[in-house]
Amino acid sequence: MSATQVTAPDLTEAERARVLAKSALFDPPPAQLPDGRRDLVGLSREELTAELAAIGEAPFRCKQLWHWIYHQGVTDFARMSTIAKPLQAKLAERFIVGRPTTVTAQISDDDTRKFLFRFRDGQEAETVYIPDPEEDRGAVCLSSQVGCTLSCRFCHTGTQTLVRNLGAAEIVGQFMAARDAYGEWPSPKGETPRLLSTIVLMGMGEPLYNYANVAKAMTIVMDNEGIGLSRRRVTLSTSGVVPMMDRAGAELGVNLAVSLHAVRDALRDELVPLNRKYPIADLMAACRRYPSASNARRITFEYVMLRGVNDSEVDARELVRLIAGMPAKVNLIPFNPWPGSAFQTSTRVAIERFARIVNDAGFAAPVRSPRGRDILAACGQLRTESRRKGTSPARSAGEVG
Secondary structure (H helix, E strand, O other), rough: OOHHHHHHHHHHHHHHHHHHHHOOOOOOOEEEEOOOOEEEOOOOOHHHHHHHHHHOOHHHHHHHHHHHHHHHHOOOOOHHHHHHHHHHHHHHHHHOOOOOOOEEEEOOOOOEEEEEEEEEOOOOOEEEEEOOOOOOEEEEEEOEEEEEOOOOOOHHHHHHHEEEEEEHHHHHHHHHHHHHOOOOOOOOOOOOOOOEEEEEOOOOOOHHHHHHHHHHHHHHOOOOOOHHHHHHHHHEEEEEOOOHHHHHHHHHEEEEEEEOOEEEEEEEEHHOOOHOOOHHHHHHHHHHOOOOOOOOOOEEEEEEEEEEOOHHHHHHHHHHHOOOOEEEEEEEOOOOOOOOOOEEOOOOHHHHHHHHHHHOOOOOOEEEOOOOOOHHHOOOOOOOOOOOOOOOHHHHHHOOO
């Protein structure tokens, strides 16, 4: 065995540890109120059992509470009818079942709804619900960070510096608050239609730079005795944090979407600065390793169409070469303008030509219809006015990676 073969896994593990250590510098505040009560949302089953044991309650109480919190969507202990009143009062003294505060909820002309949620420390993030135009279902686009560290040039969110990571309670809380708004409790079961049928981690932030909290939140979401979304209904979008892609595949096995946007390193270095750390060849290798990828669950490559920048026939053919032999599809996204942007949307002719080349090579290449543009809820348009509050010099570095 060569020295390279021996050291490569160690280097990957070391890089993964480095990413997690830097991510921890942006950890959210404790999920605790000033009066000392603890938020039960976002706790794992093991943590919830331990909290109950600390107040003298048996492990079976965890299952009861889990059902009320994540299947029924109940926030008031007094409404948990299978729990005796003395215990309801005891729980209310020590705990809460929280939700982020809805600051605004805007509805687009196409029924897309954008929520601005405020968390306990005053920080804010945006969440978007995109209903299917033909069926009673839709996708909830969740944020994983307040702001973003990546500074992708075509993305409005990237103009906002990273403030902090969102905690597991804040991530799953976005979905639960959206469900509150649509009255979708208890959790639909079996063949019952779900209005909020899928989750896409494509909102503010890079999910793999907040892996611990994202993984914990999605584990809760996918628990069959609560919200009960299958891993096939969850898509994690990354700009290419290569060391964490393997771990996400092994531990979560959710669908993978990759924000590609360019097929040459020189251009991707400019559009997606993360590429300077993890170039296209490394990114494609990680995609080929992704364990749950199959013809039934293809990796989605997101590709924003920028006029005269990345939309040529040469670009389309190179994209086909990059993904050859991979279970993949390509989402072509007409650029969504935002105030101050220097880019323009590709022409219809250029988009159709690009799509035809990819389709002819055997890959699906749907052109995404812009949704929620009129309320700045479309892809790449999310941004809040949250600012750093009391950040340390380490936090001010502005980059987790």
